[in-house]
Amino acid sequence: MSLTLPTPQLILDYNQFYNSPPPESRIEIIKDVPTEALLFELIALNYRLKPKNEVHINDSLEFQIKELHYFTKTNELRLQYSKVAEKYTNSKQDYPLIFIRQSCLYAIEEILNSNFKSIVPSNEFGTVDHWESILKYLLAINTVVTQIKEEKDENEINFESLNPKFIPLNELSIEVDPVFTPYRGYWLLKYFQQHQDYSQAIKQFFNRQHSVEPDEFILHILSNYLANNNENPEHDFFYLLQNVDDGIFDSLSNRINNNETFKLLNIRKNPFIQLEPNKFLLTDNIFLLEKCYSQFINDFWFDELKNYKDEQGTNKFNIHKYRSDFGYFFETYIETILKNSFQNYKHSKLLLFDDLKVSIKGGEIELADVYFRYNNKVIIGQVKSGNIYDTEKYGGDVVNLYKNDRNAFFKNFGVNQIIDSIKSIDEHISELDQKYPKGHQLKCYPCIIVNDKALQTPFMADIFNKRFDELLPDINIKKLIIKPLSIIHVSDLEKLEESLNKNPKEIWDFLDDNHRDRRFIPPFYNSVYRKWKYRKYPDKIVELYKQLIEKYFNGNKTAGNIGIANSGAGHWSNQQR
Numbered sequence: 001m002s003l004t005l006p007t008p009q010l011i012l013d014y015n016q017f018y019n020s021p022p023p024e025s026r027i028e029i030i031k032d033v034p035t036e037a038l039l040f041e042l043i044a045l046n047y048r049l050k051p052k053n054e055v056h057i058n059d060s061l062e063f064q065i066k067e068l069h070y071f072t073k074t075n076e077l078r079l080q081y082s083k084v085a086e087k088y089t090n091s092k093q094d095y096p097l098i099f100i101r102q103s104c105l106y107a108i109e110e111i112l113n114s115n116f117k118s119i120v121p122s123n124e125f126g127t128v129d130h131w132e133s134i135l136k137y138l139l140a141i142n143t144v145v146t147q148i149k150e151e152k153d154e155n156e157i158n159f160e161s162l163n164p165k166f167i168p169l170n171e172l173s174i175e176v177d178p179v180f181t182p183y184r185g186y187w188l189l190k191y192f193q194q195h196q197d198y199s200q201a202i203k204q205f206f207n208r209q210h211s212v213e214p215d216e217f218i219l220h221i222l223s224n225y226l227a228n229n230n231e232n233p234e235h236d237f238f239y240l241l242q243n244v245d246d247g248i249f250d251s252l253s254n255r256i257n258n259n260e261t262f263k264l265l266n267i268r269k270n271p272f273i274q275l276e277p278n279k280f281l282l283t284d285n286i287f288l289l290e291k292c293y294s295q296f297i298n299d300f301w302f303d304e305l306k307n308y309k310d311e312q313g314t315n316k317f318n319i320h321k322y323r324s325d326f327g328y329f330f331e332t333y334i335e336t337i338l339k340n341s342f343q344n345y346k347h348s349k350l351l352l353f354d355d356l357k358v359s360i361k362g363g364e365i366e367l368a369d370v371y372f373r374y375n376n377k378v379i380i381g382q383v384k385s386g387n388i389y390d391t392e393k394y395g396g397d398v399v400n401l402y403k404n405d406r407n408a409f410f411k412n413f414g415v416n417q418i419i420d421s422i423k424s425i426d427e428h429i430s431e432l433d434q435k436y437p438k439g440h441q442l443k444c445y446p447c448i449i450v451n452d453k454a455l456q457t458p459f460m461a462d463i464f465n466k467r468f469d470e471l472l473p474d475i476n477i478k479k480l481i482i483k484p485l486s487i488i489h490v491s492d493l494e495k496l497e498e499s500l501n502k503n504p505k506e507i508w509d510f511l512d513d514n515h516r517d518r519r520f521i522p523p524f525y526n527s528v529y530r531k532w533k534y535r536k537y538p539d540k541i542v543e544l545y546k547q548l549i550e551k552y553f554n555g556n557k558t559a560g561n562i563g564i565a566n567s568g569a570g571h572w573s574n575q576q577r
Helices: 014-018 026-030 035-049 061-071 075-087 101-114 128-145 159-171 180-194 199-210 214-226 247-251 265-269 285-290 294-303 319-342 406-412 415-431 460-474 490-502 506-514 524-532 539-552 557-568
Strands: 238-240 272-276 279-282 348-352 357-360 363-366 370-374 377-384 442-450 480-482 486-489
Touching: 014 075, 014 128, 026 101, 026 128, 035 061, 035 101, 035 128, 035 272, 035 279, 061 075, 061 128, 075 128, 101 128, 101 265, 159 460, 180 199, 180 214, 180 285, 180 294, 180 319, 180 490, 180 539, 199 214, 199 247, 199 294, 214 247, 214 285, 214 539, 247 272, 265 285, 265 294, 285 294, 294 319, 319 348, 319 370, 319 377, 319 490, 357 415, 377 415, 377 506, 406 415, 406 460, 415 442, 415 460, 415 480, 442 490, 442 506, 460 486, 486 490, 486 524, 490 506, 490 524, 506 524
Parallel strands: 377 442, 442 480, 442 486
Antiparallel strands: 238 279, 272 279, 348 370, 357 363, 370 377
């Protein structure tokens, strides 16, 4: 099966509609739109793009047409915008975008950061001018979020040079699972609670920040994601609290100073907006889920651990140790998934982390983080918990992304280690796997298991493979067939765990499908979506949530809604990307 090479989808902006750059002060465009109504419409659009009951962001042509009709309240205005959009539309598969999640989020963040307050009351919202102002503002935001530097040679397609320009956009298109993510977050919090260095700090953090226990926080996030059940499903981002004392809403609606709008720190840290004491808007349901895991990792350091001082006034906690301790959690979590995935695979051999240590002259080496063999097929993997930091992620070019050292970038994420592992495995693995077919034909599937969503973005897997291929000539092992490198995110393994436990040999189908076309290696989730289809969440996750419900909610109405959602939400769209 062939694979179409990725091409960036055009995002229409202010320049294309008005043949002029947007005003220097974009906020002026919406100065006459009531603030509350403006935020409501932007958040509503963002929710329609990614409702809580859908896995994927809706970027279909039908959706774009529908939204254009919604925001243009006269036929004349609709025709004006349609003509421009049609100019860039070649087919139902090749069409431009106007309405995108990234612009919605940037617009909301910009309005919050500017302390924008319209002098017009909300009850006066609804004129044609108001709607046109919102659309103009979104187009102006599109201009900002799509700004990229011109290449010296525009005729040369270079994924590696394009990649840094698209990471901020593409990362916001990556799904965050509403059940697996809180589950992973639960075990992360439990790990910190049991850690001698962090147990007291994490308890204080949740008590001070949210007035709840750590595991109770997970349940609150999950319940607020799944169980709002607004009368109008399209308004499930609007929360009206009735006789409920829920401090979570207050703590997650605080505002901060953010001078770097593109980082979206206000709504990442505090995804709710409070309108009145009992009325809240959820800016983004994905950001709400990330409070359980990726955003929590940052919050716990910057809002808690970083502020601890010892008696001499020096920092009690070290960021490098914190990252290392998180890395240990991540390895343990991956280890649990892999053991459960392959425990029913007969005549196979699974070795992980310390299992792969061998003694050599002068000391001890770890051959790899992951080794899994069945007959003449073997997976050799490294596990990497590190992230691309904001300075590099938002730098916009290769120099910033790689911090002036391309080799170091790929080395830090395990590419060089994979090469070394393949060499070492052939020489030393017989000590640990007595049935290793040394001297016989062997298919080697290298992989790097990662934690960072940015490494899931469309160009990353192919770029990592390019660097892997550059290092391959260093390997000269007879009868060894080395497959392309797979970059596998922890969320991919979570989805596959239950399926592989029942039919572990499927792993080879997923790996082969991932590099079915050597012209371009897509993100691994592409193969998961293509082959996984409609499978349910593992029973162990549902059971955990039931236990938390019984512990904290004591059978109230919200708890019941969560239970229903869990039993019925374990299905996935098989939409291909």
